[in-house]
Amino acid sequence: MEGFIQAVEVFSAWLWGIPMMAVLVVTGVFLSFRLRFFQVKYIGYIIKQTLGKIFSKEELGEGTISPFQALTSALASTLGAGNIAGVSVAIYYGGPGAVFWMWVVAMMGMATKFTETVLSLKYRERNEEGEYVGGPMYYMTKGLGWRWLGIWFALAFIVELFCSIMVQSNSIAGNMAESFGVSEYLVGLGAMLFVGVVVIGGIKRIGKVTEKMVPIMALLYTLGVVIIIVMEIDKLPSVIWLILRSAFVPMAPIGGFMGASLAAVLRWGFARGVYSNEAGMGTAPIAHATASTDHPTRQGLWSVTEVILDTLACTATAFAVLISGIWTSEIAAVNPSSLAALSFGRYFGNLGSGLVALSLFLFVITTVLVLVFYAEKQVEFLFGLKAAKLSRYVYIAAIYIGAVGGAKVLWHFLDISLAMIVIPNVLVLLLLSKEVVELKNEFFYTGGRYYLKDKTKG
Structure with missing residues (x-):
């Protein structure tokens, strides 16, 4: 069994190296050209119609929750440990230049996430309780008539989500135990109860919780970074120049930083x-499908904003790590994923390290919250609403199991099961991209409606 697990780990590491990275990057580039880089051309309009409308009470169309609640629900899944620990590791192994390529790829990812969100809105439907449901399994079934692929996606996603929920909850428990000395059993129980209470209330309760928690946790973390930048404002220009310069040349060793080839810079970025x-993983469209909107493209704009906000969170970590200089210290080699915590600790002492630990906890607990909802929607697609409501208890229990380190043998299949949903999802996005182009053009070029109407209103 041990040999089999090792083989799975080796294959997963290879698969999620160049192959899957190439699939997702090439898809983003293709869709960006197909959509004529609308994410750049209309960036001002996109921001105005999304972040500029957060407090608007205007009703634009049918849906279950508001566009902002759909955004924060999707962001709850997207914002996670990767925005803090993942960026720290990328800088340690890829150097500052990796941040530049992270920006470039994120821009391409906007087109991918826009595409899957628009399709999810176009092919969404109402369940027995009148709530809107959608996602890759629906546009695979209704867009191409490939229900078999929708079933494949849902089954693979159920496996992936079960593993992911356990891994994420274990991350929460480990983080709280290390930072505050809280028992993993107690953390697991608390996380399970919190998620259970919220998820049992359905997407409406999830939307109400995430619209409050996500902005607070993001602002809390970002505020800490802003204070660091203000304290070291004279270093900001040189850090930005370092990011740009290091993106195109190999990075020589500096202190504890071992250096990075250009290939490493590109790979980690x-x-x-x-x-x-x-983007391309098929997760966020499930949340966005529930939004109230008058056109699929309009909610697609919110998904573009989702990528922007996620990238800003990654950039905040990058600036904190680079400005502090901790990435070149000898201690960086001991645990590269802790560079953000070390950077905050340098400026704020134990309070700073605690802030990062708290941010990680909030980022991950909200991720688990939405993952349980995503899992429930897969069961609903396959077996109906009653089965879905029963399945939520299995996933809620998985939170505790993961927190205390149970069923670890399943964790090794997380990456493979993720690839099993990404590949069919990306294929369908490419096959249905013509429909997305048509919907985008309808939104932006129809006289007296949508974009042109918004521009007239100013």
């Missing part, structure tokens, strides 16, 4: 840009 925002 691409990896962080691809994996952080989850």
